[in-house]
Amino acid sequence: MSLTRIHNFSISLDGFATGEPQSLEAPFGHAGQRLHRWMMATRSWDAEAGSTGVDNAYAERHGPGIGAEIMGSHKFGPPGWHDDPDWKGWWGPNPPFHTPTFVLTHHARPSIEMEGGTTFHFIEATPAEALETAREAAGGQDVRIGGGPSMVRDFLAAGLVDHMHLVQVPIVLGRGVRLWDGLEGVEAAFDVEAVSSPSGVTHFTFTRKAS
Amino acid sequence: MSLTRIHNFSISLDGFATGEPQSLEAPFGHAGQRLHRWMMATRSWDAEAGSTGVDNAYAERHGPGIGAEIMGSHKFGPPGWHDDPDWKGWWGPNPPFHTPTFVLTHHARPSIEMEGGTTFHFIEATPAEALETAREAAGGQDVRIGGGPSMVRDFLAAGLVDHMHLVQVPIVLGRGVRLWDGLEGVEAAFDVEAVSSPSGVTHFTFTRKAS
Numbered sequence: 419m420s421l422t423r424i425h426n427f428s429i430s431l432d433g434f435a436t437g438e439p440q441s442l443e444a445p446f447g448h449a450g451q452r453l454h455r456w457m458m459a460t461r462s463w464d465a466e467a468g469s470t471g472v473d474n475a476y477a478e479r480h481g482p483g484i485g486a487e488i489m490g491s492h493k494f495g496p497p498g499w500h501d502d503p504d505w506k507g508w509w510g511p512n513p514p515f516h517t518p519t520f521v522l523t524h525h526a527r528p529s530i531e532m533e534g535g536t537t538f539h540f541i542e543a544t545p546a547e548a549l550e551t552a553r554e555a556a557g558g559q560d561v562r563i564g565g566g567p568s569m570v571r572d573f574l575a576a577g578l579v580d581h582m583h584l585v586q587v588p589i590v591l592g593r594g595v596r597l598w599d600g601l602e603g604v605e606a607a608f609d610v611e612a613v614s615s616p617s618g619v620t621h622f623t624f625t626r627k628a629s
Numbered sequence: 630m631s632l633t634r635i636h637n638f639s640i641s642l643d644g645f646a647t648g649e650p651q652s653l654e655a656p657f658g659h660a661g662q663r664l665h666r667w668m669m670a671t672r673s674w675d676a677e678a679g680s681t682g683v684d685n686a687y688a689e690r691h692g693p694g695i696g697a698e699i700m701g702s703h704k705f706g707p708p709g710w711h712d713d714p715d716w717k718g719w720w721g722p723n724p725p726f727h728t729p730t731f732v733l734t735h736h737a738r739p740s741i742e743m744e745g746g747t748t749f750h751f752i753e754a755t756p757a758e759a760l761e762t763a764r765e766a767a768g769g770q771d772v773r774i775g776g777g778p779s780m781v782r783d784f785l786a787a788g789l790v791d792h793m794h795l796v797q798v799p800i801v802l803g804r805g806v807r808l809w810d811g812l813e814g815v816e817a818a819f820d821v822e823a824v825s826s827p828s829g830v831t832h833f834t835f836t837r838k839a840s
Contacts, residue, residue, distance in 0.1 A: 431644070431809060431816070431833075432644050432807075432809035432810075432812075433642070433643050433644055586823075588816055588821040588823060588833065589814075589816050590809050590812050590813055590814060590815050590816055591813060592809070592811070592812065592813025592814065593813065596643075598642060598643035598801050598803070599643075600803070601643075601801050601803065602801055602802060602803025602804065603800075603801060603803065604801050605642070605799055605800050605801055610799040610829065611829075612797075612799060612825040612829060612830075612831045613825050614823040614824050614825040614831060618821065618822075618823065619823070620823045620825060620831050622642075622799065
């Protein structure tokens with residue numbers, strides 16, 4: 419069975435998954451790299467000196483078993499990226515997705531084949547439609563919901579998420595885009611586990627209850 | 630040295646410390662008892678059958694070393710309590726404070742001496758003024774900041790908190806009163822530790838850095 423999964427999705431104590439304003443120089447706004455430093459300190463990111471403990475164990479689950487990703491428009495580029503016909507994402511010639519990757523946008527454009535197995539497809543679709551498309555492309559494997567927070571919220575609200583790994587970083591961002599808005603009671607559909615790491619972050623896993 | 634401490638202050642995943650609407654029947658609104666069930670399951674609350682693990686270890690720190698409490702108006706009673714001259718708080722004849730307890734209110738009234746060492750005093754004061762008053766009454770011991778969330782926020786914003794114990798419960802409340810609003814970057818003044826409990830909650834301690 420193909421699952422819908424979220425991995426390494428980092429939020430602040432006050433629930434912001436990105437700061438503001440987002441720009442080419444600051445993809446996460448005033449949050450800078452603070453939400454993701456825990457991940458950059460793991461072996462999965464830093465093959466030489468990264469840690470191999472609990473943070474890395476969670477971080478490494480990002481890739482295996484995934485056959486496609488769906489991402490929101492704000493993850494693919496800074497505001498206005500769709501006005502730049504040469505924009506190919508933040509990640510250089512070999513993006514870290516290695517599968518078909520569906521970008522939700524109102525500005526569809528031709529697909530872009532990158533190195534390493536990533537092909538960006540640009541689609542305008544509801545969460546359910548996008549998931550159906552991605553699932554076909556995933557060849558029986560799982561589909562990753564890549565973020566940002568607005569599209570994660572949409573997929574959660576639509577009941578389309580089977581597994582969600584959140585990482586809560588002990589900072590108060592104060593402003594940006596919140597994950598939890600409009601999701602009152604969302605935890606009822608999930609078994610929730612919290613595990614604190616010596617690094618200071620807390621890992622939450624939301625696993626959809628058997629229905 | 631007399632410290633200013635917060636204990637057992639429970640918040641949801643999305644940062645709400647109380648639901649809505651607050652009333653005589655529902656002091657925490659639609660949150661009901663969900664934010665505090667972890668505490669009611671400990672030995673400190675249930676002397677017969679309560680747990681004696683990590684949740685209880687934190688919960689028991691509420692009393693020792695405290696010489697006075699300051700609480701907000703919303704903790705003392707439901708909306709409109711000041712129109713009822715007989716209102717003496719939610720807690721019956723022997724409230725769980727056992728010290729002088731200062732209620733911040735715009736409706737001052739004569740002090741009320743209860744059983745067990747609790748005396749309620751009603752004062753209109755800034756956080757700094759209230760702390761000075763409570764500290765005098767505490768006889769060299771620590772002062773507890775009792776909540777609710779609005780007054781905790783005020784004391785945090787004023788830099789008056791030395792130790793804060795938060796308990797994050799894995800539910801999404803969606804509405805109510807948020808703890809974190811207006812506190813961007815507040816963590817910079819503290820060493821922060823997170824510890825997950827087998828009960829599912831996560832304990833955060835904020836300890837003011839030596840200056």
